[in-house]
Amino acid sequence: MYLSGLTIRNVRNITNSSITADKGINVLIGENAAGKTTFLESIDILSRGRSFRTNRMADLVLKGSDGLYVGGIVGEEKTKLEVKKGSSGTKIFLNGNEAKKQSEITEKIAVQCIHPTSHLIIDGPPSERRSFIDWGLFHVKPPYKASWTAYSKALKQRNEALKRAPSDADAWEEKLLVEGNAIDEMRKEYVKKVRDHFELIRPQILPEISLSMEYRQGWPEEMSLSDAIISSKKTDQERGSTQYGPHHADLALRIKGEDAQRIISRGQQKILASIMLIAQAKDFYDKRQDPSIILVDELSAELTLEMQEKVLERLFETGSQIFISALNDSILADVLSETGAKMFHVEHGEIAE
Numbered sequence: 059m060y061l062s063g064l065t066i067r068n069v070r071n072i073t074n075s076s077i078t079a080d081k082g083i084n085v086l087i088g089e090n091a092a093g094k095t096t097f098l099e100s101i102d103i104l105s106r107g108r109s110f111r112t113n114r115m116a117d118l119v120l121k122g123s124d125g126l127y128v129g130g131i132v133g134e135e136k137t138k139l140e141v142k143k144g145s146s147g148t149k150i151f152l153n154g155n156e157a158k159k160q161s162e163i164t165e166k167i168a169v170q171c172i173h174p175t176s177h178l179i180i181d182g183p184p185s186e187r188r189s190f191i192d193w194g195l196f197h198v199k200p201p202y203k204a205s206w207t208a209y210s211k212a213l214k215q216r217n218e219a220l221k222r223a224p225s226d227a228d229a230w231e232e233k234l235l236v237e238g239n240a241i242d243e244m245r246k247e248y249v250k251k252v253r254d255h256f257e258l259i260r261p262q263i264l265p266e267i268s269l270s271m272e273y274r275q276g277w278p279e280e281m282s283l284s285d286a287i288i289s290s291k292k293t294d295q296e297r298g299s300t301q302y303g304p305h306h307a308d309l310a311l312r313i314k315g316e317d318a319q320r321i322i323s324r325g326q327q328k329i330l331a332s333i334m335l336i337a338q339a340k341d342f343y344d345k346r347q348d349p350s351i352i353l354v355d356e357l358s359a360e361l362t363l364e365m366q367e368k369v370l371e372r373l374f375e376t377g378s379q380i381f382i383s384a385l386n387d388s389i390l391a392d393v394l395s396e397t398g399a400k401m402f403h404v405e406h407g408e409i410a411e
């Protein structure tokens with residue numbers, strides 16, 4: 059998939075801009091505060107309904123305006139996606155018709171992001187790694203969404219019952235087990251595939267760091283989910299919440315038996331996180347026979363030029379459509395301009411091709 063056209067109105071400092079993107083590499087060049095990150099965030103808003111930089115949509119609306127608009131045209135079939143956020147809330151549209159759920163839009167445009175806080179995949183809480191896995195499964199394994207929705211609902215109901223009428227909690231366990239086991243199976247298979255790609259790419263970029271990636275299912279490894287839920291019933295009632303299940307899963311990232319986040323530098327974390335995203339993009343392509351879209355903001359922060367070039371080389375290999383920011387007159391801008399990429403100049407919120 060790829061974004062052919064993008065219109066941004068009233069997003070931070072971009073008042074009104076329409077561009078035609080290249081199917082391959084698109085570079086946004088500009089000074090500090092020109093609007094490069096804003097441009098990239100707009101694509102994320104279109105895909106996920108939120109920005110990689112902030113959870114507060116209200117902050118993204120141009121000050122003094124009555125709402126933001128992002129519209130995009132995706133793929134050969136020219137699917138039209140739109141997000142409008144006004145004072146009465148956010149509305150999303152698919153080919154002009156209002157969509158009820160964000161997922162209807164998200165499944166049309168798979169966007170991955172490499173940005174200054176990507177290191178959170180390595181050193182952030184387990185939810186960051188679950189989101190990484192869930193993003194992939196949402197896009198490459200269609201039954202995953204239904205299992206996840208059903209599981210989340212059963213979990214919520216069971217937790218509510220545990221708080222007010224513990225005897226009602228049992229009624230949700232069957233659903234929790236069926237969907238929990240289905241999620242677990244899909245995640246384990248997915249992590250294996252991503253790890254295979256990761257292990258091929260990692261030695262080309264960071265040969266000195268060998269990272270092991272193990273899926274932790276969210277309950278004791280030697281137990282079935284059913285036994286784990288039975289064993290924790292009493293403490294679940296005391297706490298009023300379900301302690302075992304895939305909602306507590308994690309991806310254990312270790313180097314020579316130690317937690318990766320405790321050993322490696324911030325720059326190395328960023329590189330490893332980028333490799334994980336590239337591995338995910340490769341898996342996406344294998345499964346969908348169609349590339350994803352990758353946003354890259356501030357690649358040069360914390361990375362040497364040599365490392366930036368290594369990451370770029372592997373990123374370009376994914377065949378994904380790439381949108382990448384670079385500062386005016388930077389070496390990264392020079393390197394990118396020699397790739398035959400489409401260059402956009404961003405200045406005071408205006409984007410010129």
Ligand SMILES: Nc1ncnc2c1ncn2[C@@H]1O[C@H](COP(=O)(O)OP(=O)(O)OP(=O)(O)O)[C@@H](O)[C@H]1O
Pocket residue numbers: 069070071088089090091092093094095096097117118119120121385
């Ligand atoms: N809600 C808003 N309304 C108007 N302007 C805003 C709003 N939020 C942020 N801005 C301004 O938008 C500008 C664009 O910032 P942006 O982060 O996109 O720049 P950038 O090109 O990525 O810069 P850098 O190279 O420093 O990362 C900034 O000057 C910022 O102060």
Ligand SMILES: [Mg+2]
Pocket residue numbers: 094095096355356383
């Ligand atoms: Mg920026």
